[in-house]
Amino acid sequence: MEWVLSFVAVVVAIILHEIAHGYAALALGDDTAKRMGRLSLNPLVHVDRVGTIIVPGLFLIAQALARTGGGVFFGWAKPVPIDIRRLPNPRRSMALVALAGPLMNYALAFLALLLLHATPLLPWEPRLWAIGFLAFFLMANLALGTFNLLPIPPLDGGRIAVGVLPERLAIAWAGMERAGIAVVLLVVFLLPAALAEFGIGFDPLRWWLHGIADPIFRFLAALAGHPRDLVIVLRFLDGDGGG
Template identity: 40%
Template sequence: MDFTGIFRQIIISAPAILIAIVFHELAHGWVAYKLGDNTAKLSGRLTLNPVSHIDLFGTIIMPFMLLILTNGQWVFGYAKPVPVNPYNFKNPRSGMALCAAAGPFANLVVAIFCTIIIKWILLPFMGVIPGFIFDPLVVILKATIMINIILAAFNLIPIPPLDGGRILMGVLPLKYSQLMEKIEPFGSLIVIFMIITGLTSVFVWPLVKFFFKILSLF
């Protein structure tokens, strides 16, 4: 096992994961707050402080285990879900859909921002900026882009409690939305099954490619 490679990947991935999950969860809470629900604000979750969003398993244990099991080739994580009370919204269904969409949208914005930094700020000064600063900065920014894109695509899988499922529940006719509510208690098990069997790639990777096409415009 390449412990040097794993350690290097931890240094690269840790800030990328924290940036991705913090902005993802902050976006959920911020949109909820703007729509009239201050649950996230009262819970201290409208902050960029990563400590407020860290989940022991999803942010620390799982990414570390993935790095070990994949020999430093793959890492993924998640944060504590931001508490949202849809009954504080004027329209609970559409409000919840907007809150859900805010997370993946924020990840896409972060990826675009990092792309702009690389293409329009760093690359024009290649050779001017010292290599010991330029090279690791580009590597971390590229990792941040990749993790944000994957996190956005994964969360858009249309199965509750993932964001894609929440969005779908908000736009479908009420009777179909209520049917999805019945599926939600088993949603996590369905997603785990999809991950184990590789079914998530059927949805995630085409969406990842689509997002990268968007990034190529910048």
């Protein structure tokens, strides 16, 4: 049942991440996503069969079979349509639109931390399920938001980089967009797994997540009034399953 909670948490995090892009574009003057019905909370309009269902499902099933309490969450929804011609200062505006996705995930992580305060009001068994789901939801949003900040196009971090770099460098960086996902899959997922077979520790994603997600988690936990009692969740983020 835990992997079902994990799967639901990941899918919700992915879909709301994408909706945030659409609302950011709308605020900046592009109503394309709104006109095409992509600002809806109906998950069906955002689901990408591969990115939202199959890929996250495979990651979570693999973690369930390996009996790990935490791990990598990877997936995507159908990108919201954005007409860059409707945006003022397109390069800067696209950076803001890109930033909206990770910010949504961090806001959802903070919401999960706040809702943990309410779990003692529930009967014992529902309380356990609620805590479990909120922990998964917290981890999924921290991981998804931070992963997307990797400065590689077409990830959000790559588009933010394109928006803030000098124009010449930005054009060159944007040219990575077509190969970006292949680079991510190779360097972040496949290469570490291959090197691990030879006893070589190379895990740039874990280094990135710890460098960014850990301090954000500590800040949000303190802001939500959990300065000390969420060590177990932090250990899940560290990948040791809390054991």
